[in-house]
Amino acid sequence: MEQSSLVYGAVILLSGGIALLYTGLVLWSPPPIITHDSEKKYLSNASPTKPLPLTPLGDPSTVDLTIVVPAFNETERLPEMMRDTIKHLASAGLKSKRTYEILVVDDGSSDGTSATALQLAKKYPDSNIKVVTLEKNIGKGGAVRHGMLYGGGERLLMADADGASRIQDLEELWKSMDKIAPDNAPGMIVGSRAHLVKSEAVVRRSFLRNILMYGLHTILRIVGVGHIRDTQCGFKLFSRSAAQQIFPAQHLPTWIFDVELLLLAKQLRIPVAEVPIEWHEVAGSKLNVVTASVQMLRDLLIVRANHLLGRWTAYPAKQKSE
Numbered sequence: 301m302e303q304s305s306l307v308y309g310a311v312i313l314l315s316g317g318i319a320l321l322y323t324g325l326v327l328w329s330p331p332p333i334i335t336h337d338s339e340k341k342y343l344s345n346a347s348p349t350k351p352l353p354l355t356p357l358g359d360p361s362t363v364d365l366t367i368v369v370p371a372f373n374e375t376e377r378l379p380e381m382m383r384d385t386i387k388h389l390a391s392a393g394l395k396s397k398r399t400y401e402i403l404v405v406d407d408g409s410s411d412g413t414s415a416t417a418l419q420l421a422k423k424y425p426d427s428n429i430k431v432v433t434l435e436k437n438i439g440k441g442g443a444v445r446h447g448m449l450y451g452g453g454e455r456l457l458m459a460d461a462d463g464a465s466r467i468q469d470l471e472e473l474w475k476s477m478d479k480i481a482p483d484n485a486p487g488m489i490v491g492s493r494a495h496l497v498k499s500e501a502v503v504r505r506s507f508l509r510n511i512l513m514y515g516l517h518t519i520l521r522i523v524g525v526g527h528i529r530d531t532q533c534g535f536k537l538f539s540r541s542a543a544q545q546i547f548p549a550q551h552l553p554t555w556i557f558d559v560e561l562l563l564l565a566k567q568l569r570i571p572v573a574e575v576p577i578e579w580h581e582v583a584g585s586k587l588n589v590v591t592a593s594v595q596m597l598r599d600l601l602i603v604r605a606n607h608l609l610g611r612w613t614a615y616p617a618k619q620k621s622e
Contacts, residue, residue, distance in 0.1 A: 325605050328598065333442050333553055340450065342403070342430040343414075345421040354403075354432065355452035357547065361540055363428070365389075365400040366453030370443035372407040374461040375416045381463030382420045386427050388467045401428040404461075405447040408437030441550070441557025448538070448547040454484060456543050460534035465491055469577035473537040480571045486542035488565050490528060491535030491577040528574055531558050535577060542570050549614035551606070556599045563607060564614045 341351035355362050367385065371378055382402070389400050404417040414433045421429035432450070434443065444458050455477065457470060473489040481487025536558070538546065545568050552560045565572050606612040 354450035361454040362452035363399040366451030366456045368447030371461040373411045377462045405443040406433040407443040439553035442553030465535035466578040486570045487539045488572045489537040491533045492530040492574045493579045494529035
């Protein structure tokens with residue numbers, strides 16, 4: 301009788317612990333990302349005051365390439381990045397064979413980033429620069445997700461506003477996409493700085509930043525994406541069919557969202573390739589190393605637990621019936 305009571309008590313204790321952990325997971329998980337009506341429209345050089353509707357990701361593509369640029373207080377760094385980007389896209393070798401749009405997603409900035417982006421749209425009238433302003437700051441992951449969900453490209457590139465990644469390396473990502481995802485099949489190409497790990501660009505970074513980098517790599521092996529050497533480079537290319545499956549299922553709005561994208565691609569069996577790119581550190585980073593480390597660990601545990609328990613699930617695109 302006494303032994304039965306102990307077993308019964310242990311079961312109750314275990315059940316209570318599991319329920320407590322599950323409740324904690326629900327409470328710690330980020331709420332759904334809400335898209336406001338105003339965020340489904342953009343301003344541009346052609347329409348600087350009257351907002352026009354963006355292209356939903358579920359619609360057919362309207363251009364060959366969309367470059368999604370998440371921007372939070374980027375009035376100083378955005379002009380140089382845009383200059384280099386447009387110089388490359390408008391070069392003689394590309395201008396005639398690839399249509400494009402640049403979608404700047406202002407993540408609730410307070411420094412006039414949207415106004416700066418519109419000035420750049422006016423400066424480069426031959427380039428299709430669209431400016432979207434989110435009603436409040438939600439995080440880099442949320443800004444990228446929004447741009448991807450409303451980009452018109454058959455292929456969609458995420459590129460940081462600081463211009464740390466060399467835009468010319470887009471061509472290497474493009475070639476890799478042609479190989480792993482021909483005929484507009486699902487595919488994801490990751491720009492990688494892993495080959496630079498012993499270079500001066502990385503060695504000269506602060507001790508804390510390098511500790512964060514190596515700690516992240518260790519955790520990534522645990523959560524299931526250790527096969528990707530550089531998950532955090534802000535230079536990634538998606539086919540439209542891959543984006544249609546990945547981004548509606550993205551939940552993390554924080555800077556570690558890249559890991560969730562890779563986990564979703566793995567879950568959906570979307571092929572992923574890693575391509576070396578050139579990179580240099582640009583002053584003005586808004587990342588606090590200490591708080592980012594804590595947030596990183598929390599978010600990775602949250603995303604992994606939600607995927608394991610089936611709370612966050614991605615589904616392959618349904619094949620259209622004949």
